[in-house]
Structure formats: C-alpha cells, structure tokens
Amino acid sequence: MMENINMNNSSSPMVTTLTTNSIPGFNLLTDNNPSGLSFHAGYGYETLSHMYPGFTPVFTHQIVNDKDGNILFFIIDNYIYNKNGFGFETGVNTGYFHTVYGDLVNFYDPYGTETSYRLHNDIIIVPVPGSCNEFHMFYVLLHKEGDASNELRPRIYYKRITFVNENEIQISNQVQLSSDAFTAACSNASCFSMDITPYDETLEDYLLVVQWIDEYEVFQVGTTLNTIPKYIDENKSEDLDTWFGAKRPDPVLIVNNETVYYINSASMGSLESPDPTINHLKFPRNFSLISNSTCDGGYLITTDNVIGMENSPNNNYVYFTYENSNGIKYLNIGNYINNSSSFPSTIYSIYPIGNYTQTQIERFNDGKLYALNHHSNINKGTYTSINNPNSPTTTNFTYNCFNSLEVESTFIIDCDSTDFKRYIFNHQIDDSDYTTNYPSVYCVQPDWSTIGSTETWSPGVDNNPFRSETGVVYLEDDFEIPSCKYIQLNDMEFHFAESKKAIVNTGSTLRLVGSTLTSADMCGETVMWGGVYLEGNSALDQSTSNQGRLRMDSGSEISNATNGVYVEGGGICEIYAGTFKNNYISINMAQYTHPTLPDYNASFIQLADFINDDVLNNGSYPSKAVYMSSVKGIDITYSSFVNTMSNTLRANYRGMCIRSASSDFVLDDCEINGYYYVVYTAGGTPEITSNTFENNFRGIYTGTSINVDVSNNLFDGDYSFLPPQRELFPNPPPYITSQYNVYISGDGVNNTVYKFEGNTITNGTIGSLFYSTGPNAVQAKDNSYSNITGATNACAAVAIGKNSNFNSGSGGDYGLEFRCNSFSTSPYALSIIDGNMRKYQGEYGASSGSDYAGNCFDHYGTNAGRDFYVDLDIVSSLNIQHYDYYSHADDAHTLLEEDELINGIPSSYTQSKVTEYEYSNDFTSSDCEEDTGGGGIIIKSTAAVEYQTPIVSERIDLIENIDTEILLLEAELEETTDAGNTFMLLSEVETMADNNSIEIAEEIAELDGYISDEVAITYMQNNSGNEFAKANALLENSPLPTNARSEIENMDINPGLKHIINLNQQGVNVRDNKQAEIAKLKQFRGLVVNEMYITATKDTSSSERQ
Incomplete structure (x- = not known):
C-alpha cells in the first residue's frame, strides 16, 4: 500500500554546486555543495506550516539529487520536502515517516546536546536499480525496551519512496528489517553505525552493512530487499568485551578487489576509563560468500575519540578528527586494501589553520574533503577544503566563509559573527557517483x-x-x-x-x-x-x-x-x-x-x-x-x-552514407568507412573527388545521374562485416547485386560521365562498372586497379549497355574510352558484357605515343581475354563487330597473343572482337602527361546527340519529361514503401515479441499497402505476438504484394484468420501497381529512344569510319 503525498509548488529545479544556493528559509550543503547546511538557531518546528521554515535538523537530514545535481527532495527530521522547500498539502503530520514507540527517549546528538527525539541520525537513501524514480530508504528508530536495564536500542526500518514529480511522491508502508533490537548497542545507540556499498552492476545489488559493538549484519539490496541478513561476530578480544561509541561519525566503507572494507570509530573498556579505537572489518563483496570464516577484522587504539571520518577518492587514506586534539589525522591504508599488509598502526597529521575538534569530514563530487573550522565558537567560522586528499603530504588547503567568499590562508575571518548559525555536513554514500540509477528531471520551457x-x-x-x-x-x-x-x-x-x-x-x-x-x-x-x-x-x-x-x-x-x-x-x-x-x-x-x-x-x-x-x-x-x-x-x-x-551485422543494416535524389552536390576530401553504400544517387550531378573509401560493401552507385565526376579517390573494396541478405532489386541491371567499388549507371541517352580520373581502386569483386553511360561517355583515365577478385568475366573495369553511339550513325571516336590506366593482379582488366564502348581505344590512325591507349597490364592469370574481354553474344543494337585497340610496343602496354605467351596460355584479349594496332615504340610516361584526346565530346547538358533534327530535339525533350516523371515516381515510391524506413521496420518485425506485437501491428497497418516484400514476408514468418492484431495489419495492406502472398499459407495462425486474409488477396497491391506504372513509363521511354535513333540515322549524312 503506497501513501500518496502531494506537494504544492513547481519551478525550475534547484542545482547544487560549489556555491550556496538559496532555498526558501535555509541554505543547503549537498553532495555538490560544500557551502554549508546552515539553519538559523532555534527549534521552533512545532509551528511548521506547509513551507520549510529553516529550522536546524534535530536528529537527521538527507538530500536526494537527480543525476545532474538537481534536488529532487530532501528530508529534515520526520518531514519530506520538495526542491522548493514545500511540504504536503494535508498538513504537517503527513510527512511523519516513522512509527512512534512508547515514551519519549533520549536521542544522542553528535554535537554534544541531548534532546528528546527517537530517530537515529543515520538515514540512507539509494535508487532502486532500473526503476528511475524509486528509492530505497533505510533509517533507525531508537526506543527503550522496557526491561530492567531500560536500555535504548535501535531497530532498522525500510520504506520505498517513489518520486512521481516535484509535486508528488509516494511512500510505502514501513518494514522492520532487524528481527529484534540490536542489544548492547550502548547508551543512546552510540555503538551503532550503518553504511551501504555502491551498486554493483555485475552482482546486481547493494550491501547494507550494520555495525553494533563488534557485531555486524549485512543485508543484500537489489530491486527488491533480502530481509535475511548475513551475521558476523568479530569477537575481537575475550578480555575487552565492552564496546561503546565515541561521538560517532559516519563509518568509512570501501570496495576494492571484490572485498568490502568497513572502518568505524568506537571505544572499549569502561565509561570511566575508555580506550578509543578505530575498528576495521573486511569481507567478500559477493553476498553469498559472506560468513565468519571469510571475514577478518581488528581494531587500532587511538589517543582520543574520533569525531569525523572520511576516505580519499583513491581509497588509500582515511582521514579523521579528534575530539580534544587539533589538526586532521590520517591513516595510509593503501597496502591494507590491496592485501599486501595488515591494518596500519601509524597515525599521521596535517595541520590546516583552525580548530577541527567538532567537525565531520565529508568528500564531495569535486574530489576534495571538507571540514568545519570552529576556531572561536561553534556558531561562527569557516569551512576548509583539503584540495588533494590523494596526497596528504603535498596537499594545500582553501578556507571559505559560508557566503562562499574565499578567506586568506594566512588568517581566519569570523564569518556571520552577528548571525549565529549551526553548520552540519550532509552525510553521503561512500564512493557513490550519484549518477548510476539516479533519475533526471524535465525542465520548464523558457519564457x-x-x-x-x-x-x-x-x-x-x-x-x-x-x-x-x-x-x-x-x-x-x-x-x-x-x-x-x-x-x-x-x-x-x-x-x-x-x-x-x-x-x-x-x-x-x-x-x-x-x-x-x-x-x-x-x-x-x-x-x-x-x-x-x-x-x-x-x-x-x-x-x-x-x-x-x-x-x-x-x-x-x-x-x-x-x-x-x-x-x-x-x-x-x-x-x-x-x-x-x-x-x-x-x-x-x-x-x-x-x-x-x-x-x-x-x-x-x-x-x-x-x-x-x-x-x-x-x-x-x-x-x-x-x-x-x-x-x-x-x-x-x-x-x-x-x-x-558489429561485424556480425549484415551490410544492408549498416545504412548508406550519402543518399540523394535529383540533387547536385560535392563530396570532397572525406573519409568513409563501414557502410552498406558510400554514395547512392538517383539523378542529379554528383562531384566526388579526393576521398578515401574503405571497408564499405558498395562504394558509389550513380543512377541516371548526369555529368558525374569521380576523380582522385581511393576505393578499397575489402570489408570486414557480413554481406547483405534478402536484398530486393526489381528488374535489376547486370551485377547490381554484386559487391563493387563504383557503379555508374546511365540511361543510354544523357551524358552520364563528365570525368573519371585518377582513382585508386583496390580489392573487392568489381572495380568500376559503367552501365549505359550514353553515346558521349568520356575517358576513364589515369586510374589504378589492383587485387580485384572479379565476377564472371567482369572484374576491374567493366562496360555494360550503351556506352557508345557507333551503330546509330556516330563515328568510332564517340563513347567510353580507357586511357593510361594500370591493371594488376585482377583476373580481368577491361571487359565488355552485353554492351559496347568506344570503338577506338586510342586515337584512330594513331601516329604518336600520346595517341595510343597507354593502359598498363600485368597480364595476370590465365583467363582468355584477361586484358581486354568482349562478350561474343551481345544484343545486336549494341554490338560493335570489332574494337580497335592502339597499344605500345612494350609488354606491359600491349595486348599479348597466344603465340607471344609460354606454356600455351590463351591470348590476353578476345581476338575475334578486338584488333590490336601496335606502336613501334615503347611506352614513356610523357605519353600520358598531355591531353590524350579521345573519348566523347563533353557536353554538360542533356542534349546527347550532336546532330539534331527538329524531330530528334522534340523527342529529347519528351525523354527528359519522362525521366523527370520516373524520378518523381521512384522517389515517391521509396518514401511511401515501408514509410521510407525499410531497414528499421525490418529489424522491428524480425525481433517482434508478444510485448510489442500490437504496437508493431499498428505501424504495419498504417502502410496501407505500401509494404515491401521483405517486410511483409518477415512479418508473416515471425510467429510471435497477437494473432488478431497481425491479421488486421495484413488486411490493411491487402491485397498483399504478389511476391509475398505465398507466405500466407506458411503462417502459424488461426485457420479462420488465415482464411479471411486469403479472401482479401484479389486484385493488385498498390505498391505493385505503382511499380508497374514506373515500368510502363520506362518501356515507353525505350520506344521513344529507339524511334529517335532511327530518325537520327536516316537524317544524318555523317559516315562512320571503319
């Protein structure tokens, strides 16, 4: 049963920092704010109204922040307040979070006064792991047992606090953790202490440690609470069995090397002749391993009662203060917590200016230790920071007034000397980062x-x-x-x-x-x-x-x-x-x-x-x-x-780097690594220069773009992750499903390539592929190809489709030409697959070295045509009977015939399709330094035919209009299919489970038929989730795409639902219909192109050179 508590104020969150922040009625010292928890003197809390008036905590206080240091709520004695200091709407008693026990009992005040309250000053609040807004709260109530001794004994209690928002919290019913009171815990429970470890992500728990006399209980705290503790009886000495507390500070708790170290102050002997001590215990961090046999402890007798105690950030030092001796003391425990020595016996001192006999020591998030300087009166003074507690022999100190002004280190200034205040340090969880498992709080929008x-x-x-x-x-x-x-x-x-x-x-x-x-x-x-x-x-x-x-x-x-x-x-x-x-x-x-x-x-x-x-x-x-x-x-x-x-993630889930539709852009001097595609374009004019592309599955794909510039890039086709799976390419062009570095795809009409020069292309299956780049395609020049593994007959540089207008009336010097490239360790260098390119590779009638092709081959392997391969069976409209290749005389720059090779290795070129014209001289570098000419005429426009009759010109305009419509329809289809989120949706349906199936079904239903084959099939193959929601989603997309319908029969679903789904598969899916519309436009475009070529052939008087 949760108790609902409403708070009644709202404003921006207060942030705790290294300066004092004013909250109505008081100033807080919090985990980020060592400026002092200062309250005006006087205990007039009985007149408390809804707002906290700033009284001094009589017996306890604690502050809870979010992970960014903003105050969520704070506790003063029995009451809980929001960050603005407002209490509860229903009155003061609503905030009373402990149970009253019998008569009033004395509470031991660590500052020397006895008052009549029941709540022990230890209160621990930590976040419930994974809950975001829930907190474990542990506190101690003291009461007399009513026996002959009338001894005050502590009991530990637990509540869970739920922070709903700054105006509402919920508090659970109280649970008693200790099965009985902790007996012999000394007068006013001064022998008693408790602390908690930071949360352990591996063991998934906290350990709450409770100490009294020389006995300990350890509770395991996770998302729930293990109420059965591990008991440890240390039995330090048979002769000295009377233990009691000093003016007890917080203990020190350190976790190191899977061991918990608990250090606390106490006394032994008798009240008349006490022996002050520092006690120490170590035991396993793993709760299941804790027992008397796995624990070890002892004590160090000191010369005075210990008042304050804290460890350094590096855990090598424990600092403490004495009740009657000035200075700040410390122990070097570095070797002890690393199991290389016993507990140290030598006590050292440092001497910041001032009196530290009445102060706790606390470490804050800045890594410094802070202590109160009571140099003249407990109600006046400064606070001092130990600036480098990790190095006590070299540390310096800073002295601050409570108004946060720094004080000269050579003398002390009485701050607020006319306004008596009391200063109490906030106690904290040792070594907590105050971030892990802590929530965050939304801010109010600015005005x-x-x-x-x-x-x-x-x-x-x-x-x-x-x-x-x-x-x-x-x-x-x-x-x-x-x-x-x-x-x-x-x-x-x-x-x-x-x-x-x-x-x-x-x-x-x-x-x-x-x-x-x-x-x-x-x-x-x-x-x-x-x-x-x-x-x-x-x-x-x-x-x-x-x-x-x-x-x-x-x-x-x-x-x-x-x-x-x-x-x-x-x-x-x-x-x-x-x-x-x-x-x-x-x-x-x-x-x-x-x-x-x-x-x-x-x-x-x-x-x-x-x-x-x-x-x-x-x-x-x-x-x-x-x-x-x-x-x-x-x-x-x-x-x-x-x-x-992860390399186990398949390529088609890794995303594209640059994706464009009908866009002009420059990609220059960039590094791209680890993608499915480096660049994927549809239309537009990309300029891609001086980049480094490594470890990508596919490099550049340019679809129906014009005047593409790909120059001076490095392509490395090796990749370290898994290849794609279940790719869908309707009516795919050749090799589109292969791994490649560059794939330049045109429409056979427009000038696709403006420049392809100076690229280094290494590794991978295909180096560069030119598909229907148009009749005026230009040179691919000065590129270096190496270590390309190759697809069938296609490897380093591949030409497919219409890359020359030779058969449409143009001469042999129009089209794609390869000049001054180098090819090494690749099964095929130049390949023509079901298409064409410039008839003349080199200049027709070449007479000087720079007229020749200048390509360099290592004649790698034994494949026939490995240097210049031409398919024998090419569609007649694209077929060029013979190619003329103009080579130099040296072996590296010529094509080798079979009789020039040894051991019967086949010719390095397709002799039935290629005629070699060999220069009498060897290649020299100057042959490639000047403009080599060749290639097509560079026309940076969509007009691809030099000689145009009015009819041809009209048809080009029509083709451009059709291309525009196709591009728009394809872009629309891409954005509507799976709502443009195929990869994301596919991952959702693959991992769909019962708990999210309805949400995913609603998302699928909203596609209204524009569902991809792969998403539809994968969705039907996943048998998890709500069957009715799945059926409704499929009906909302019915009729389903043709390629996905067969999967209906394989679904593990209620037969009645399956029958209903099948009844709704009549007709054509809307996405299929859109794809058919695009296909018809492309078919019509092809007819227009053929008619234009026929017309151009009839009208032109230009003759082709054979």
Missing part, C-alpha cells in the same frame, strides 16, 4: 517574452533561462525558437523526450558551440528524439531573415535522433564542425532551388564526424548519414563518416 533577440546561454544558474548550474537541460516538449531570435548554446547539453524536436523558426538562428543535443534517457530506457527542425521558405532566397538557420561549431554533438537535422526547403544548415552520432538520418535536406542562383545553396557540411557505433536507441539500424532530395549546391568536405557497428 520567450523575457528573452532578448540575441542571447548566449551557458552553464550557471544565472547564465541560462533553465537556471541549470551544470548546463544539462531535460526537455519534455518541443524546444521552439520563435522568429527573430539568435540563440547560442555554449557548453550546454539538451536532452529531448521521445520524438520531440528543437524547432528553429524562419528568421532565427540556433548556434551550437561545444554543446550537445541528444535524447532524454530518463529512466535508463533508450529513445530517439526528433532532431533539429529548420523551418524554411522554398519560395525565397537564403537570407537569414527568410529561413531557419543552424550553425554547428567544434565540440558540438547531435545524437540519437530520427533526423539529426531536418532542413525544410530553403533552411540553412551550416556545419562548420561537430559530431553526428547514432542518428537514423543525420542530415535530411528537402527540396529547394534558389530562386536567383539555381546552383547555389547556403547549406554546407565541413570538418564533421558522422559516427555509428551501436544499434539505435529504438532498436533499429542507421539509414543514411546525409539525405538530399532535389537540392543543389551542397558541399560536403573534410568530414569523416565511420560505422563501427
């Missing part, structure tokens, strides 16, 4: 009416509208920058809830400088946020007043987003540097053409790092690093794209 037109936000409560000291902000809703604002984030960290976005309206700028925008994993769950959304106006130019703008500078990061940056038409995306990490699409640019400068775009990407190193937060896989649709003028330069996901 834009109070924000100027130009602002820079940075960490610090006064430096940003969220009042975030650390600069970490959690946003539950869209963060929308209204128009006419310039917001710069310096060293900030924004976390967004699922699907929420940072929206930049037109006329505004968001600039990131060393800042991170990422998802809000509030409770350990992983989500994807929506990313930055740049509003655009596609009808206007790219003046910043017209468009939304993002500028990203060095040190910034956008991660875990579905669209890292979505650029609406006209929006300005300026990536000067920064990191994009684990996004579904990192940058997504929508259609835009500048109204006055059609080849210009203000957006660019430079010096950026794109990283995928894990499955995405929603369990899917990356899609694209950069996606462009109908945009021009985008430059992507000096950037790195790296996918380091």
Whole structure:
C-alpha cells in the first residue's frame, strides 16, 4: 500500500554546486555543495506550516539529487520536502515517516546536546536499480525496551519512496528489517553505525552493512530487499568485551578487489576509563560468500575519540578528527586494501589553520574533503577544503566563509559573527557517483517574452533561462525558437523526450558551440528524439531573415535522433564542425532551388564526424548519414563518416552514407568507412573527388545521374562485416547485386560521365562498372586497379549497355574510352558484357605515343581475354563487330597473343572482337602527361546527340519529361514503401515479441499497402505476438504484394484468420501497381529512344569510319 503525498509548488529545479544556493528559509550543503547546511538557531518546528521554515535538523537530514545535481527532495527530521522547500498539502503530520514507540527517549546528538527525539541520525537513501524514480530508504528508530536495564536500542526500518514529480511522491508502508533490537548497542545507540556499498552492476545489488559493538549484519539490496541478513561476530578480544561509541561519525566503507572494507570509530573498556579505537572489518563483496570464516577484522587504539571520518577518492587514506586534539589525522591504508599488509598502526597529521575538534569530514563530487573550522565558537567560522586528499603530504588547503567568499590562508575571518548559525555536513554514500540509477528531471520551457533577440546561454544558474548550474537541460516538449531570435548554446547539453524536436523558426538562428543535443534517457530506457527542425521558405532566397538557420561549431554533438537535422526547403544548415552520432538520418535536406542562383545553396557540411557505433536507441539500424532530395549546391568536405557497428551485422543494416535524389552536390576530401553504400544517387550531378573509401560493401552507385565526376579517390573494396541478405532489386541491371567499388549507371541517352580520373581502386569483386553511360561517355583515365577478385568475366573495369553511339550513325571516336590506366593482379582488366564502348581505344590512325591507349597490364592469370574481354553474344543494337585497340610496343602496354605467351596460355584479349594496332615504340610516361584526346565530346547538358533534327530535339525533350516523371515516381515510391524506413521496420518485425506485437501491428497497418516484400514476408514468418492484431495489419495492406502472398499459407495462425486474409488477396497491391506504372513509363521511354535513333540515322549524312 503506497501513501500518496502531494506537494504544492513547481519551478525550475534547484542545482547544487560549489556555491550556496538559496532555498526558501535555509541554505543547503549537498553532495555538490560544500557551502554549508546552515539553519538559523532555534527549534521552533512545532509551528511548521506547509513551507520549510529553516529550522536546524534535530536528529537527521538527507538530500536526494537527480543525476545532474538537481534536488529532487530532501528530508529534515520526520518531514519530506520538495526542491522548493514545500511540504504536503494535508498538513504537517503527513510527512511523519516513522512509527512512534512508547515514551519519549533520549536521542544522542553528535554535537554534544541531548534532546528528546527517537530517530537515529543515520538515514540512507539509494535508487532502486532500473526503476528511475524509486528509492530505497533505510533509517533507525531508537526506543527503550522496557526491561530492567531500560536500555535504548535501535531497530532498522525500510520504506520505498517513489518520486512521481516535484509535486508528488509516494511512500510505502514501513518494514522492520532487524528481527529484534540490536542489544548492547550502548547508551543512546552510540555503538551503532550503518553504511551501504555502491551498486554493483555485475552482482546486481547493494550491501547494507550494520555495525553494533563488534557485531555486524549485512543485508543484500537489489530491486527488491533480502530481509535475511548475513551475521558476523568479530569477537575481537575475550578480555575487552565492552564496546561503546565515541561521538560517532559516519563509518568509512570501501570496495576494492571484490572485498568490502568497513572502518568505524568506537571505544572499549569502561565509561570511566575508555580506550578509543578505530575498528576495521573486511569481507567478500559477493553476498553469498559472506560468513565468519571469510571475514577478518581488528581494531587500532587511538589517543582520543574520533569525531569525523572520511576516505580519499583513491581509497588509500582515511582521514579523521579528534575530539580534544587539533589538526586532521590520517591513516595510509593503501597496502591494507590491496592485501599486501595488515591494518596500519601509524597515525599521521596535517595541520590546516583552525580548530577541527567538532567537525565531520565529508568528500564531495569535486574530489576534495571538507571540514568545519570552529576556531572561536561553534556558531561562527569557516569551512576548509583539503584540495588533494590523494596526497596528504603535498596537499594545500582553501578556507571559505559560508557566503562562499574565499578567506586568506594566512588568517581566519569570523564569518556571520552577528548571525549565529549551526553548520552540519550532509552525510553521503561512500564512493557513490550519484549518477548510476539516479533519475533526471524535465525542465520548464523558457519564457520567450523575457528573452532578448540575441542571447548566449551557458552553464550557471544565472547564465541560462533553465537556471541549470551544470548546463544539462531535460526537455519534455518541443524546444521552439520563435522568429527573430539568435540563440547560442555554449557548453550546454539538451536532452529531448521521445520524438520531440528543437524547432528553429524562419528568421532565427540556433548556434551550437561545444554543446550537445541528444535524447532524454530518463529512466535508463533508450529513445530517439526528433532532431533539429529548420523551418524554411522554398519560395525565397537564403537570407537569414527568410529561413531557419543552424550553425554547428567544434565540440558540438547531435545524437540519437530520427533526423539529426531536418532542413525544410530553403533552411540553412551550416556545419562548420561537430559530431553526428547514432542518428537514423543525420542530415535530411528537402527540396529547394534558389530562386536567383539555381546552383547555389547556403547549406554546407565541413570538418564533421558522422559516427555509428551501436544499434539505435529504438532498436533499429542507421539509414543514411546525409539525405538530399532535389537540392543543389551542397558541399560536403573534410568530414569523416565511420560505422563501427558489429561485424556480425549484415551490410544492408549498416545504412548508406550519402543518399540523394535529383540533387547536385560535392563530396570532397572525406573519409568513409563501414557502410552498406558510400554514395547512392538517383539523378542529379554528383562531384566526388579526393576521398578515401574503405571497408564499405558498395562504394558509389550513380543512377541516371548526369555529368558525374569521380576523380582522385581511393576505393578499397575489402570489408570486414557480413554481406547483405534478402536484398530486393526489381528488374535489376547486370551485377547490381554484386559487391563493387563504383557503379555508374546511365540511361543510354544523357551524358552520364563528365570525368573519371585518377582513382585508386583496390580489392573487392568489381572495380568500376559503367552501365549505359550514353553515346558521349568520356575517358576513364589515369586510374589504378589492383587485387580485384572479379565476377564472371567482369572484374576491374567493366562496360555494360550503351556506352557508345557507333551503330546509330556516330563515328568510332564517340563513347567510353580507357586511357593510361594500370591493371594488376585482377583476373580481368577491361571487359565488355552485353554492351559496347568506344570503338577506338586510342586515337584512330594513331601516329604518336600520346595517341595510343597507354593502359598498363600485368597480364595476370590465365583467363582468355584477361586484358581486354568482349562478350561474343551481345544484343545486336549494341554490338560493335570489332574494337580497335592502339597499344605500345612494350609488354606491359600491349595486348599479348597466344603465340607471344609460354606454356600455351590463351591470348590476353578476345581476338575475334578486338584488333590490336601496335606502336613501334615503347611506352614513356610523357605519353600520358598531355591531353590524350579521345573519348566523347563533353557536353554538360542533356542534349546527347550532336546532330539534331527538329524531330530528334522534340523527342529529347519528351525523354527528359519522362525521366523527370520516373524520378518523381521512384522517389515517391521509396518514401511511401515501408514509410521510407525499410531497414528499421525490418529489424522491428524480425525481433517482434508478444510485448510489442500490437504496437508493431499498428505501424504495419498504417502502410496501407505500401509494404515491401521483405517486410511483409518477415512479418508473416515471425510467429510471435497477437494473432488478431497481425491479421488486421495484413488486411490493411491487402491485397498483399504478389511476391509475398505465398507466405500466407506458411503462417502459424488461426485457420479462420488465415482464411479471411486469403479472401482479401484479389486484385493488385498498390505498391505493385505503382511499380508497374514506373515500368510502363520506362518501356515507353525505350520506344521513344529507339524511334529517335532511327530518325537520327536516316537524317544524318555523317559516315562512320571503319
């Protein structure tokens, strides 16, 4: 049964830092804030109203922060308050969280006064692992047993606190952990202490350690509580069996080398003649191994009662203070906790200025130790920091007033001498990082009416509208920058809830400088946020007043987003540097053409790092690093794209690096590694130069693009991950399913290639493939091919389809030509497969060295035609009976016939299809240094035929219109099929289970028939989940695609449901219908092309040279 407690105030979260933060009525010393928990003197708590008035804690206090240091709630004595100091709506007693026991009993105050309260000053609160907003709370109640001794004895109790929000918490019923009171725990339980280990991710538990006298109990605490403890009886001495507490500080608890070390102060002997001690115990961290036989302990007699105790961050030192002796003492326990020595007996001292006889010592998140300096009066003074507790012999000290002003180290200043206060240090969990399993809290959106037109936000409560000291902000809703604002984030960290976005309206700028925008994993769950959304106006130019703008500078990061940056038409995306990490699409640019400068775009990407190193937060896989649709003028330069996901992940789940449709862009001087495709284009004009492509399954694919420039790149076709599986290519062109470095695909009409030069292509199955690059295809020149393994007859450089217009009336000097390339250790160098290329490889009638082809062969292997292979069976419309190859005289630059080889190795070229014309001289490097001519005429337009009659010109216009329609339909089909998320959806249906099947079914149903074959088949093959939801999803997509329908019969589903699904398979699936529409357009286009060629052949008077 949970007790609901409502709080009644809401504001931005208070952040605890190294300065005092004012909360109504008091100042807090918290785990990040050693400025003092200072309360005005007086105990007038009986007049407590809804708001905490700032009274001194009489017996206990504790503060609970979120993982970023923001206060969630705090406890003072019996009462729980929210971060603003507000209590509970129903009155003061609602906050009373312990059970009253009998008569009032004395409570031992560690500062020397006795008051009449029952709650022991130990209270421990730690997060419930994996719960996000639940906390274990352990506390101790003291009461008289009512026996003859009338002794005050402690009992341990437990409650679970659920933090709902800043206005509501829930508290469970109380559970007693100790089966009986801890007997002989001394007067006022001063022999008693408890502490808890940090959470162990491997063992999945905390250990709560309870000590009294020389006995211990250890409780195992995980998501639930093991109420049966392990008991340890140390029996340190038969002669000295009376143990009692000093003015007891918190113990020190250290976990090292799978061992727990528990160190606490005590006394033994008699009250009249005590012997102060420091006790020590070590036992296994693994709860199941704890027993008396696996534990070991002892004690060290000291000269004074120990008041404060704390360990250094490196755990090598334990610091403590004495009740009657000045200075701060320490023990060197480094060898002890590493099992290389016994517990140390030598006590050392350091002497910061001041009096430390009445202080605890606490370590805070800055790694320093803090102690109170009571130099003149307990109510006045400073606090002192030990700045390097890992090195006591060299450390220095800093002296601070409670108003956070630093004091000169040469003397002491009485601070607040007229305002008497009491200072109490917050006790903490030793070695906790205060992050693991702690929750986060959403911030309130800024009030834009109070924000100027130009602002820079940075960490610090006064430096940003969220009042975030650390600069970490959690946003539950869209963060929308209204128009006419310039917001710069310096060293900030924004976390967004699922699907929420940072929206930049037109006329505004968001600039990131060393800042991170990422998802809000509030409770350990992983989500994807929506990313930055740049509003655009596609009808206007790219003046910043017209468009939304993002500028990203060095040190910034956008991660875990579905669209890292979505650029609406006209929006300005300026990536000067920064990191994009684990996004579904990192940058997504929508259609835009500048109204006055059609080849210009203000957006660019430079010096950026794109990283995928894990499955995405929603369990899917990356899609694209950069996606462009109908945009021009985008430059992507000096950037790195790296996918380091597991090598067991198949290629087609690794995503594409650059994906474009009808877009013009530059990719220059970039490094790309680990992708399914490096570049995949449909239409447009890509310029791809001076890049390094390694460890990718496929390099560049350009589909129906024009004037493609691929120059001076390094392609390494080796890859370290698994090849793709279940790829779908409707009506695939040749070798499209192979692994390749470059595949340039044209339509046989437009000028596809503008430049293909200076590339180094090594490893892989196919080096470069030219498919129907058009009648005016130019030279592939100065490229180096090596170690290409090859597909059947196709290997280093491959020509397929229409790459020359020779049979349509043009001369033999039009078309694709290979000049000055080098080929080594590849089974085939040049290959023509069911197509053609320039009839003359080299200049017709060559007379000087530079007229000759100049290709260099190592004549690798024994395949017939390994240097220049031509298919014997080529479709007649593309067939060129003979190719003329112009070679030099030396072996490396000539084609070798069978009689020139030894051991009967076949000729290195297809002699029935190739005639070699050999130069009398050997090759010299100067033969390739000058412009070699050859190739086709470079016409940077869609007009591919030099001689055009009016009819031909009209048909070219018609072809261009058809191409445009095809491109638009294909783009539409890609975006609608599986909602454009095939990879993500496929991963979802593959891993679908009972707990998420309804959600996935709803997602499938929304496709309305635009479902891919692979998703449909995989969905039907997964037998998990709700059958009715699956049936409904399939019916919403019925009739299903033709290729998927056969899988219905294999489904393990209710026969009645299967029958209903089958009844709805009449007709044509909408996606199939769209594909058929595209196929008809392509067929019609082919007819127009053939008619145009026939017309051109009849009308031209040009003769071909044989």
